[in-house]
Each structure stands twice: as structure tokens, then as C-alpha cells.
Amino acid sequence: MDKTAVLVIDMLNDFVLEGAPLEVPATRKMVPLLQDEIEKARKQHMPVIYVCDAHDENDPEFVRMGWPAHALSGTSGGEVIDALKPQPVDTIIQKKSYSAFFATSLHGVLQKHSIAHLLITGCVTNICVLYTAADAVQRGYRVTIVRNCVAGLNANDHEFALRQMKEVLGAQIL
Secondary structure, three states: OOOEEEEEOOOOOHHOOOOOOOOOOHHHHHHHHHHHHHHHHOOOOEEEEEEEEOOOOOOOHHHHOOOOOOOOOOOOOHHHHHHHHHOOOOOOEOOOOOOOOOOHHHHHHHHOOOOEEEEEEEEEEHHHHHHHHHHHOOOOOOOEEEEEEOOOOOHHHHHHHHHHHHHHOOEEOO
16 A cells, blocks of 8 residues: 655645635635544554745735735744644645645655655645646656545635546546
């Protein structure tokens, strides 16, 4: 059986909290389910890897996409929500783009732990989850998306991304 790691993508204050700059309301509904997934992974000694947006103040993404500044490096908005706080044994990877693999140490961390299978959770389904899943598949990882532990900005984009990951990437959707 493949060695598995859980990725928790962008479950940050600036996405999850009510009134946050780039609020994804559906994330709040999945927090208890994600807590269970993380706890189950820890009991099975699976690595839990938090992937966190960490933008600079003048990040080109804000201008290009017209999004408000969010998840700025070193701010409370860029921290994982209290309900999902990383433990000392967990890994935190900061990213500046949609994919958790782009210009980060993620691939090296996974290789160091001989990980071949990723359980992907978090937000946003059609952005950071989708692009991370695509890069994972292209690097040869087996990918499973935990359906009740991913959230989109809206239902249509969420379902589109799940279909793409299943039908185009060959990801398993649990």
C-alpha cells in the first residue's frame, strides 16, 4: 500500500472566518469533518501537511484577479484557523501561488517521507485544490480528494473542479 500524507490547503483565517477578506463560507461547515480526517491521519502516523498562502503586500495575484489582499505573510489572516491548528509534528509549507508544488519545498518533503499518495483537503476546490491536484498527478502521486473536506466559492465551481479532478486527472473522489 502507498504511503499516504494529508494535505490541508489554505484553511486560513482570511478564507474561513466570517467577514474574512476572501471568505469561503462553505469551509466552516467542513471544519468538524476535517478535524476528524486529521485526527484519523495522526492516529495512523500519516504526515499532516498544512499548505498556506503567504502573500506579499503587493502580490500580482491581487491585481490580476481583482481579489482583496489576503493571507499576507506574517499576519493573523495567514494563520491556520484555531480549530485546525498544526501540531509540532506537522509540516507547514508556505506558497505564493495556486499550486502547493509551485516554488515550494512540498515535493522534497514528500519524497523525504516516501509519500506516494495524497489525501487532499481544504479550499478553494476549483483553485488551489485543483491546481495542487494537477501538479501532484503530473509528478506521479496518486491523489484522493476528500469530497466533504474541500470547499469552493460556489457550488458550480466546486462541482466542476471535482469532475475535472476525477475525469481528467484520474483522482479518486471519496
